[in-house]
Amino acid sequence: MKITEENADRVGVIVGAVWRIQTIERYHSVLLENGQRRISPFFIPMLITNLAAGQISMRFGARGPNSCVTTACAAGTHAIGILSRSFNAGDADAMIAGGSESAITPLTIAGFANMKAAFEPQ
Numbered sequence: 001m002k003i004t005e006e007n008a009d010r011v012g013v014i015v016g017a018v019w020r021i022q023t024i025e026r027y028h029s030v031l032l033e034n035g036q037r038r039i040s041p042f043f044i045p046m047l048i049t050n051l052a053a054g055q056i057s058m059r060f061g062a063r064g065p066n067s068c069v070t071t072a073c074a075a076g077t078h079a080i081g082i083l084s085r086s087f088n089a090g091d092a093d094a095m096i097a098g099g100s101e102s103a104i105t106p107l108t109i110a111g112f113a114n115m116k117a118a119f120e121p122q
Contacts, residue, residue: 001094003061010093012064013057014082016075017049021103052100064092075099 003011023046030038045051050068057066065086069078076099083097 003094007093008061008063010064011060011062012086012092012095013053013060013062013066014069014079014086014095014097015050015053015056015067016069016071016077016079016099017052017101018070018072018075018103019049020047020101021105021108023047025105025107056096060096062096065095 001007001011023043027039027043040046049070053066053068057063067082069075069082071078079097079099083095086092086095
């Protein structure tokens with residue numbers, strides 16, 4: 001479906017996302033090594049998960065329902081479920097939906113391993 005001026009209000013975006021762990025780790029290192037003045041003023045906006053849906057809607061001109069689901073590993077799947085509910089409720093005729101990132105870093109692997117939820121890295 002092509003998004004046009006006539007249908008843009010009926011096309012929405014729903015994205016599953018988690019906190020940008022890589023960004024948090026990078027700026028934590030910057031803070032420890034170089035001090036607070038070296039933290040980007042864009043650091044906090046980089047962490048706001050709903051910015052993904054906002055960027056997608058602006059890029060494609062979708063002006064319908066717009067949201068972000070932050071439910072850990074299931075976020076992308078939950079986004080698809082919400083897409084279905086939006087159709088059934090008559091809120092949208094089309095949706096752009098999916099997941100946006102992975103939070104697989106040495107820190108998160110260690111955290112899952114220590115709570116016995118993942119294998120310990122070798």
